[in-house]
Amino acid sequence: MSKIKSISGKRKTVNFFSYILLIVLSAIWIMPLFYVVLTSFRAEPGAATPYFWPKGFTLKNYYNLFHPTSSMPYDFFLWFKNTFIVAVFSCILATFYNLATAYVMSRLRFKMRKPYMNIALILGMFPGFMSMIAVYYILKSLGITQSLVALVLVYSSGAGLNFYIAKGFFDTIPKALDEAAWIDGATKFQVFRKLTVPLSKPIIVYSTLTAFLAPWMDFIFVSVIMGDNHKKYTVALGLFKMIDAKQVNQYFTMFTAGSVLVSIPIALLFISMQRFYVSGVTGGSVKG
């Protein structure tokens, strides 16, 4: 009897310390994000204050984002619109490229299949920023730098290389289904459209969302392509430029307000699809 008691007593202490540890750790984890939200409502300007809790609260930071003046030329709404347009179009193209390539690699057999997959692996190992200047000059020779079209092309064109996650998913759909449909006289395209696509909703959602999110995150390619034309900036680049060293004190609270507005939808999308994210990353190793 006493032994059981001591075990449960020991368990209680372990549980107690587990909870303490979790609370401390999650506080550390959340603190910076909480600080962003707090700062976005802070009335006092400046990059930092010698106290944690703001002395005054205001909505001015949010208001300023949407009301550009000649002294504060940053037009958050315009950036948001740019990003949204780019995100929608590049996500449509990228999702199609991604699924089409994945389906072809998973289901069809042709001479260039294995070489294509190897080339995709090899291309992925070059640092992405290596070719950004060349991309810029190619877009320039096509006459489309500083345009949203260029951004759509840049964000969607590589999608045919990121087919591995979707291919892993298609691989799990039994091939017998396809074969049965072929015997019934369906063409391969019909099989794709009427059989594979309806069975693949999760991976389609995942591909669409990741493609949709990419333009919201990138601030490198867009800065190379747009240069100093800040009317064509996306949200990420605009916010990034807002707090470069010279003006961080002036715009920091506005930056945090913009960050909150962008982060909330993105964080919700990410959390809602973390399940797919996990199976995507580990998909190559664990099956079923």
Added chain:
Amino acid sequence: MDKLKKESKTNIFKFYSKTFIEGDIFTKLSFIIMGLSNLLRGQIVKGLIYLSLEIGFIYFMVTTGVSKLIGLRTLGTQGQHMEFDESRGIDITVPGDNSMLFLLFGVSTLFIVAAFLVLWNSNVKSAIKAQQMKQAAKKLPGFIDDIQSLFDKNLHMSFLSLPVIGILLLTVLPLIFMITIAFTNYDHNHQPPGNLFTWVGLKNFDTILLSGETISKTFWPILGWTIIWAIFATILNYILGMLLAMLINRKDIKFKGLWRTLFVLSIAVPQFVSLLIMRNILADQGALNMLLKEFGLIEKSIPFFTNPTLARISVIVINLWIGIPHTLLITTGILMNIPEDLYESAKIDGAPPFIMFFKITLPYVIFVTTPYLITQFIGNINNFNVIYLLSAGGPNTNEYYQAGKTDLLVTWLYKLTVDKKDYNYASTIGILVFVISATFALSVYRKTSAYNNEEEFQ
């Protein structure tokens, strides 16, 4: 046809000579006049497409292509210079050759030639196929049939065409262009249109790897730090993340989903937000230093990003903030799959918890996540965001060429490209990074069953 296909794989020249000998006059002529065999045997649209593409190609080569290829050899001979303008009686600046455009158009022309060769190859195959089918008295597929086959037997062609064009135009072409730049002297002293640049062979590799100049004294320490960073970032995130996952997975812990979400929030927020905030909090005049001073805990600011050693520790530690939740996400499910009886029997044998961790948990999870670990390691070698957004490579130092103490090879590459315009060195470093990642990945990855038994998985 299958037999032909096999032969073309083993010996492509044998295939052409055999086709040429076996072919009748139309097939033979198709080697020069593309599409003729198809055209005269009733596949009119197909034949006309081949023929018009050939005419277009020849027109392009004669008018521009050939001169672009010649330009590729020299990359321009005439720099920008002053010339006496007789009509106005003054010296004026005459624009010279633009080496960059010479290179870009030259490489593009090579691409077009390669595309034409592929087309020509398919033309020869189609010519002999048309002849054989005619001889066997089969009905030749018309244009409509060909289109229909794109949705069935040749679905891969229609599905892949757009993605492949995108990849060729905006991934492969830029990459080849940049690789060629690694063999030129396109640095900040040789910027077109004012100046020419030209081929220099392997000189850039020699300068960076062996020369003993500042730039090679920068490369080796940065390479060393990149590898140290990648090892620490990968292993610490992995082990600590797994421990956190085990903590949350404990039977008695309630609200598991809530805890996980709290931690995952730090990676759900875009990195340019979360990391820039971290940089500002930890800056010399940042919130943390101000608070600590206010409480009287420190007198001088802690140089989180301005002291070389501390800056390196800072980036590794802050990287835990986004790395641990990643591992938490990945390993939670895997940990729950470990058979419970393994632990039971270990407990009976009296194994302490840390032995169980190293003998059961770790080997099991590593076995399942090897490909993930490889991609993480390579991802960390190329981890641009964390370094660039946190320390921006700083603190800068005069010992290095255009780099700071926390710069990785990729952030250095970025600075050389954007700030300094030393494209030749940037490209050379890009190639070296590729060689490092590829050697590492291939040597490990090719051994895993996921790669070798790709077909068997299905």
